[in-house]
Amino acid sequence: MYSLDYRSAGFLASLSTDMAFTASEYIRFDIKEYDFGNNYNPATGVYIVPYAGMYLIHARVFGLDNHARHYIMVDGNDVTYTFEYNSDLDPQSSSTSITLHLQSGQEVAIALYLSSGSSTVRGGTTKMYTSFGATLIYGD
Numbered sequence: 001m002y003s004l005d006y007r008s009a010g011f012l013a014s015l016s017t018d019m020a021f022t023a024s025e026y027i028r029f030d031i032k033e034y035d036f037g038n039n040y041n042p043a044t045g046v047y048i049v050p051y052a053g054m055y056l057i058h059a060r061v062f063g064l065d066n067h068a069r070h071y072i073m074v075d076g077n078d079v080t081y082t083f084e085y086n087s088d089l090d091p092q093s094s095s096t097s098i099t100l101h102l103q104s105g106q107e108v109a110i111a112l113y114l115s116s117g118s119s120t121v122r123g124g125t126t127k128m129y130t131s132f133g134a135t136l137i138y139g140d
Helices: none
Strands: 010-014 020-021 031-036 046-048 051-062 070-074 077-082 092-102 105-114 117-121 131-139
Touching: 031 077, 051 070, 051 105, 051 117, 070 092
Parallel strands: none
Antiparallel strands: 010 031, 010 131, 020 117, 046 105, 051 092, 051 131, 070 077, 070 105
């Protein structure tokens, strides 16, 4: 007989109401759909990686005024940049998924890209317009 050291980590969060931005900043997803280990902080929008391993990170941004551009950030540095197709339609939506090897204690967040002006990101309590999640695929 052997014991299996199984670790579960991950979360999914969404935005409850529309959120206005005037600068590039982290999106603070305030509804936790689930959070294994309680490692996501809705007040800051930051997920603290609990275990070293391979993670699937996903972000979806629904911009109300043609701004759905966003970064997936790790320790304050962008690792992806997603630019929505702009066909002069309002609103726009973009999503990104990436698999990353992360170390325990690293910080993962979603930052809205905004070079000038302002933008509003769609939220909602009955539909998940804008969301952010991470799942541990396998631990080291």
